[in-house]
Amino acid sequence: MWPFATAGRPRHGAEQRGGSPRLLRGARRRLGRLQTSYPSAALATITGDHAHAAHLHEQSLRLAQELEFWADAADRLTGLGRVALLTGDFPRAAELHRHAMALAADHGYAAGEIHAEIGLALGARRAGDFDLAEQHLRAAAGREARRAGAPVDRPPTF
Numbered sequence: 770m771w772p773f774a775t776a777g778r779p780r781h782g783a784e785q786r787g788g789s790p791r792l793l794r795g796a797r798r799r800l801g802r803l804q805t806s807y808p809s810a811a812l813a814t815i816t817g818d819h820a821h822a823a824h825l826h827e828q829s830l831r832l833a834q835e836l837e838f839w840a841d842a843a844d845r846l847t848g849l850g851r852v853a854l855l856t857g858d859f860p861r862a863a864e865l866h867r868h869a870m871a872l873a874a875d876h877g878y879a880a881g882e883i884h885a886e887i888g889l890a891l892g893a894r895r896a897g898d899f900d901l902a903e904q905h906l907r908a909a910a911g912r913e914a915r916r917a918g919a920p921v922d923r924p925p926t927f
Contacts, residue, residue, distance in 0.1 A: 803832045803841060810848055814855065821853045843873040843881035850888045854895060862892045879916040883909050 780801035803904035806829040813822035826848040832848035833841035873881030 783804065797833050799836060803829055803836065803838065804890040806832075807848070814848075815868065816851060817854050819856050823849060834876070839872060839876040840881055843869045843885065846872065847884045847888055849883070850885070850892075852890055854888065859896050860893050863889060866892065879912060881887055883912050883916070886912065 789800045795872075796857035805823050808823045810825035810829070812818070813825060830842055830849070833839070833845055846865050846869035850862045850869060853859075853862035853865055866885045869888070870882050870885035871877070873885060886905050886909040890902045890909065893902035893905060
């Protein structure tokens, strides 16, 4: 920035804390990559490019962790779990969905808990454990009812 452009101007934000506008630009670029990666990963999944989808989710997970955007990190873990389901790696899918569910719960991200629980249900169904799949779906439906403020005194019907 030109020296005369700042003369008499109060310093704000990163400048005041001794930071750099360049640092903020870098954070904005990482945030932009994080925000655009999920649709790209979804498209890769839809077109069957599971390796690319996993790569995008892994990169985004690292970015979300660096930025401490825990809801995004939980979503990326769920995305990785979905890719693992599609490639037939059921144990890895369950591990990723459980991790996503715990991370979402730790940070009060109810929708993330529901998404991860549905992933656990999908994995149980694909593995042929229909009772466990139903348990996960009922738990997800109950969470959603509580999140939405609906009465949960009767079990959801499927």
